[in-house]
Every structure is written in C-alpha cells, then in structure tokens.
C-alpha cells in the first residue's frame with residue numbers, strides 16, 4: 099500500500115505509517131501545490147493532509163485508489179467530506195487532542211488584546227516608554243467581565259472553564275444546549291443577538307460551515323459594545339474581515355485577538371496589520387510540541403486504520 103503525507107511529521111508518526119505502507123512525504127516546508135498533490139495521490143491508497151491542503155472533488159477524481167483521508171486537525175472545512183463519502187473514502191480528524199492547547203491560546207489572545215500587550219511590547223522596543231503615568235497603556239479588565247462563547251463545543255467549553263477562573267460570567271450560543279457548561283460553569287445559553295449585546299468579550303469557537311461562514315459581519319460587530327473585544331481562534335471566514343477591520347479602525351469595538359484569517363498566511367498588505375488594537379497570531383492555536391505530536395500520532399492511527407480497512411479511531415461523519 100502507498101500513503102502520501104503532505105508535510106513532514108514527527109518521526110514516531112511516520113514510523114507508525116511506514117509499518118503498514120510505503121510512505122512518501124512532501125519534502126518542502128510549505129504545502130504541495132495543487133498540481134503536485136494531484137500527481138502524488140494518483141497511486142495513493144491513503145492521504146494524510148493538513149488544513150492547508152484542499153481535498154475536493156477534482157483532487158479525488160485523480161485518486162482512484164484512495165480509501166482514507168486523514169486530516170491532522172479537528173477542523174475539516176478544507177475537505178469535501180461528502181465527496182469522499184460518495185467515493186467510499188473514509189475521513190478522519192484529530193478532535194480532543196488539541197482542545198486545551200487551543201483554549202489556552204484563545205485565552206492568551208483575549209488577555210493580550212484586553213491589556214494591549216502587543217502594542218505595549220512594540221512601544222517598549224521602539225523606546226516609547228517615557229515613565230509610569232496614570233492612563234499609560236490602560237486597557238480593559240478581564241476579571242468579572244462577561245464572556246460570550248459562540249460555539250460551546252470542546253474548545254468553547256475549555257475557554258469558558260478558563261474564564262471562570264477569572265470570575266467571568268459566561269453566555270453562550272450553540273446549536274444545542276450544553277448542560278455541563280450550564281451546571282459546572284453557570285453558563286447561560288442565549289441568542290446570538292443577546293450575546294453580542296451583553297458580552298465584554300466575544301470568543302468564536304464554532305466550525306466553519308455554510309451556516310457559520312460570515313457569521314460575524316458588519317451588523318454583528320455594530321451590535322457589540324464599543325468596549326468589547328472579539329477573539330477568533332476558530333476559522334477566519336467565520337468573520338467578515340473587512341468589516342472587522344473597519345470596526346476596529348473606527349473604534350466601534352475596542353480590540354480583537356486573532357489567530358485565523360480569511361486568507362492564510364495573512365498578506366503583508368492586509369490593513370489589519372496597520373492597527374494597534376488587534377493582536378495577531380499566525381494560526382498557532384494548537385501549536386505546542388506535545389499537542390502537535392499527539393495530533394500527528396492520531397492522524398497516523400486514523401490513516402493506518404483506514405489503510406487496513408478498519409474503523410477509524412476518529413472518523414468524520416458526512417453530513
């Protein structure tokens with residue numbers, strides 16, 4: 099059997115796949131271009147991919163032997179799961195492994211945006227620290243503020259749990275109620291409009307689907323408090339990025355902390371880069387050594403199971 103892996107992985111994960119298949123690993127640091135990916139999947143039985151690879155119908159049409167797609171991420175918006183299902187290709191992802199690490203990063207963005215840490219560091223390095231003074235770099239309090247969680251899944255829950263440690267009040271919106279969050283974290287499920295109106299911090303934790311694409315646009319940003327902070331460690335396209343830029347520029351909301359963007363990498367001429375009131379990270383939500391290693395091992399396990407025709411430990415159901 100043959101497997102194609104679209105990026106170099108920790109050695110133990112590759113060893114696990116090599117035990118059952120001939121493995122080709124894309125040798126470059128960036129993702130394989132579409133043409134190279136098409137070429138590589140021609141005789142592959144299994145594909146281990148990242149969120150930077152587009153796995154769509156035209157690609158699958160080039161992969162007559164493919165029986166498993168294993169994505170090293172929890173989000174699978176780059177994979178046409180329905181097209182895979184039509185071709186009998188099973189799809190796996192890595193839920194659970196990155197939950198707490200991603201919530202840590204989302205909370206770090208919340209804190210950095212509230213307390214203006216990016217701006218403070220830039221100013222200090224540029225020699226702009228004159229003296230201690232009453233309102234110098236004064237930001238927003240986090241403790242006892244209201245956090246609105248959009249999407250109370252695993253990561254949203256962990257974000258809320260962190261927030262409770264800061265005595266924050268939790269509102270959430272989610273397709274289904276989360277009794278655990280209501281019981282253990284005193285979270286209250288509300289409609290999005292109320293969440294936007296009431297929250298001091300709004301943190302996005304929903305997957306990117308047709309229903310959530312552009313969920314936070316000009317109208318939603320206008321509904322937020324002028325002192326509010328938006329955090330996005332989910333997917334960039336959940337937010338209308340132009341509308342967010344304008345809201346931040348005009349101080350219609352106070353600040354944002356972002357890990358994800360409509361286009362990644364964020365182009366260097368993106369206007370967000372001109373703003374002081376946004377903290378920008380390069381999609382590193384799950385980027386701890388331990389978590390990325392765990393994700394690679396799970397992705398390898400999914401791939402191996404699919405190659406062997408066994409049920410995947412973490413299979414994605416086609417909706």
Ligand code: DGY
Nearest residue numbers: 170171172173383384
């Ligand atoms: C995921 O798993 O979807 C994350 O975005 C990777 O950090």
